[in-house]
Amino acid sequence: MAEKRPFDILNGSLNNTVIIGLKGGVEFRGTMVAYDVHMNLVLEKAEQLVNGEVKRGVGTVLLRGDSVVFISPS
Amino acid sequence: MAEKRPFDILNGSLNNTVIIGLKGGVEFRGTMVAYDVHMNLVLEKAEQLVNGEVKRGVGTVLLRGDSVVFISPS
Amino acid sequence: MAEKRPFDILNGSLNNTVIIGLKGGVEFRGTMVAYDVHMNLVLEKAEQLVNGEVKRGVGTVLLRGDSVVFISPS
Amino acid sequence: MAEKRPFDILNGSLNNTVIIGLKGGVEFRGTMVAYDVHMNLVLEKAEQLVNGEVKRGVGTVLLRGDSVVFISPS
Amino acid sequence: MAEKRPFDILNGSLNNTVIIGLKGGVEFRGTMVAYDVHMNLVLEKAEQLVNGEVKRGVGTVLLRGDSVVFISPS
Amino acid sequence: MAEKRPFDILNGSLNNTVIIGLKGGVEFRGTMVAYDVHMNLVLEKAEQLVNGEVKRGVGTVLLRGDSVVFISPS
Amino acid sequence: MAEKRPFDILNGSLNNTVIIGLKGGVEFRGTMVAYDVHMNLVLEKAEQLVNGEVKRGVGTVLLRGDSVVFISPS
Incomplete structure (x- = not known):
């Protein structure tokens, strides 16, 4: 089995809802x-x-990595 | 499709409201x-x-990156 | 006795509940x-x-290391 | 148009009220x-x-950059 | 007298209660x-x-160093 | 006019009340x-x-720079 | 007069109450x-x-530097 890495989740979530x-x-x-x-x-x-x-729609938003706690594909 | 990077949002927002x-x-x-x-x-x-x-108008303001959580073009 | 290192806990917990x-x-x-x-x-x-x-099920989730306080195999 | 950089604001504010x-x-x-x-x-x-x-006058004060959130010329 | 270093406390506490x-x-x-x-x-x-x-027993736990304030052998 | 630097304030405050x-x-x-x-x-x-x-007199005290927000000569 | 440095306070406080x-x-x-x-x-x-x-006696304790705000010989 190939070893998984945390960033694989990010790549696999591109263009999906998170x-x-x-x-x-x-x-x-x-x-x-x-x-x-x-x-x-x-x-x-x-x-x-x-x-x-x-709370509100914001269209496009850039989130600064330093503030991120978790990322969940939904 | 060209790969997008987070900083593209910053460049694309120059001279626009955020x-x-x-x-x-x-x-x-x-x-x-x-x-x-x-x-x-x-x-x-x-x-x-x-x-x-x-709350108030502040004219020109420099925001320190370390404090930024999100940036949204509006 | 072999010396243990904290990351051994992480490796030993792969595919287990934490x-x-x-x-x-x-x-x-x-x-x-x-x-x-x-x-x-x-x-x-x-x-x-x-x-x-x-509180809620979240399916898959990526947790950013900077926010982690403790990890406990259960 | 010349490209602006955030630190230009600091330089341009020397000897002015902020x-x-x-x-x-x-x-x-x-x-x-x-x-x-x-x-x-x-x-x-x-x-x-x-x-x-x-709240009070403090005369001269050195502010540590790590604590700064925003700087606004007034 | 030999000079002591803070990490000596950690080494001396291995396999002891802290x-x-x-x-x-x-x-x-x-x-x-x-x-x-x-x-x-x-x-x-x-x-x-x-x-x-x-509050509760947790068995084995990995504590991230960034969150540690103090360590006391007991 | 000579350019001033923030640390000049520190040097100029040696042996003075701050x-x-x-x-x-x-x-x-x-x-x-x-x-x-x-x-x-x-x-x-x-x-x-x-x-x-x-609140109380403390005699001599070492303040860690990481906690300092401002320094004001008085 | 010899120049003093903050860490001199630490060295001078070895084996003293702080x-x-x-x-x-x-x-x-x-x-x-x-x-x-x-x-x-x-x-x-x-x-x-x-x-x-x-609040309580703790015997020996290792304090992590990242959490220290001030150190005062007493």
């Missing part, structure tokens, strides 16, 4: 269209979530 | 006129937002 | 399928826990 | 007389602000 | 079986403590 | 007798201040 | 028997203080 959890508890859901080695991420058709509820 | 979210929940909206590799950013005609409401 | 504690008190439980030297981790069949109670 | 926002929400207003590449800054005739109100 | 204080106030008590230069630590027969009271 | 603001809002006032490039500082005849009131 | 302030407001008092360049410190006959009151 939920991103940030420090402080804010979450974004959207289509991941770009990432880099610092885990900077770009979502399109993104929504900001608070307690699982949509 | 919303910047900072650690601690403060947000600024304004015209992005400069950025660097640390995500230090300069906005002009900027406003500070609290809970989505304009 | 509980991960993150900064801010959030916990995830799931099957660890990948990790790297930064302690970035991937869980499958994962659940987010709050105060030990399951 | 408002500095720090982590934790404290702000200082004063005349910026020095800065370096870490965004360490020196203000003269400085005042500490809380919620936009002057 | 209490570990983490950022945010959580504590773990257990038998330390491994550590590295980043102060990543592994405890066995570990218990999580809140206000000095046992 | 107020030091730390992360979390604690302040110390005392005579600065030493500093280094990390902004580690030593005060003598130092007092810890809370809300501008003297 | 009070250590940590991030989050916790303090320890004890006899400092070791330190290194990261300001990792070891205290013996140590007590943990909360609001200046002894």
Whole structure:
């Protein structure tokens, strides 16, 4: 079996919907269209979530990797 | 299809309106006129937002990249 | 006796259930399928826990090592 | 058009009044007389602000770059 | 007298009971079986403590050095 | 006019009274007798201040640069 | 006059009683028997203080330099 690496998840999620959890508890859901080695991420058709509820649509958003806590394909 | 990178969003947003979210929940909206590799950013005609409401106009403002959580073209 | 190193725990936990504690008190439980030297981790069949109670299932999740506080095989 | 860089704002603000926002929400207003590449800054005739109100005069103050969130010429 | 170094405490505590204080106030008590230069630590027969009271047993746990505040042999 | 640098303030404050603001809002006032490039500082005849009131005298104190927010000659 | 450096305070405090302030407001008092360049410190006959009151005796304790805010010989 080939060894898996965490960044495989990022690559496999390109152009798919993901939920991103940030420090402080804010979450974004959207289509991941770009990432880099610092885990900077770009979502399109993104929504900001608070307690699982949509707070607002934000269109395209760049999330700074330093603030990312978790990334979950949905 | 050409591969996208997160910093493409920054370059594509030059001279356009963006919303910047900072650690601690403060947000600024304004015209992005400069950025660097640390995500230090300069906005002009900027406003500070609290809970989505304009708190005050601040004219030109330099935001330190270390504090940036998200950047959204609007 | 052979000397043990902390990362041995990670290797020994591959494909087993672990509980991960993150900064801010959030916990995830799931099957660890990948990790790297930064302690970035991937869980499958994962659940987010709050105060030990399951808050929601999240399927696959990538946890950023910078946010990890503890890792416990269960 | 010449490309702008964030540090141009710092250079252009020398000997002018600026408002500095720090982590934790404290702000200082004063005349910026020095800065370096870490965004360490020196203000003269400085005042500490809380919620936009002057809390106290502090004369000269050195602000450590690591704590700086934003810098706004006023 | 030979000069002491902080890491001597870690080496001298191998296979002994220690209490570990983490950022945010959580504590773990257990038998330390491994550590590295980043102060990543592994405890066995570990218990999580809140206000000095046992909250739950966790068996084996890997604590990330970045979160460690203090280590006390007990 | 000679260019000023932030560390000139530190050098010029040696053996003078300074107020030091730390992360979390604690302040110390005392005579600065030493500093280094990390902004580690030593005060003598130092007092810890809370809300501008003297909480206690601490004699000599070494302040770790990583915690320093501002330094003001008084 | 010889120039003083902050680490001279550490060296001069070996085998003497010190009070250590940590991030989050916790303090320890004890006899400092070791330190290194990261300001990792070891205290013996140590007590943990909360609001200046002894909370508990901890015997020997290793304090991680990253958490240290101030060090005061007493």
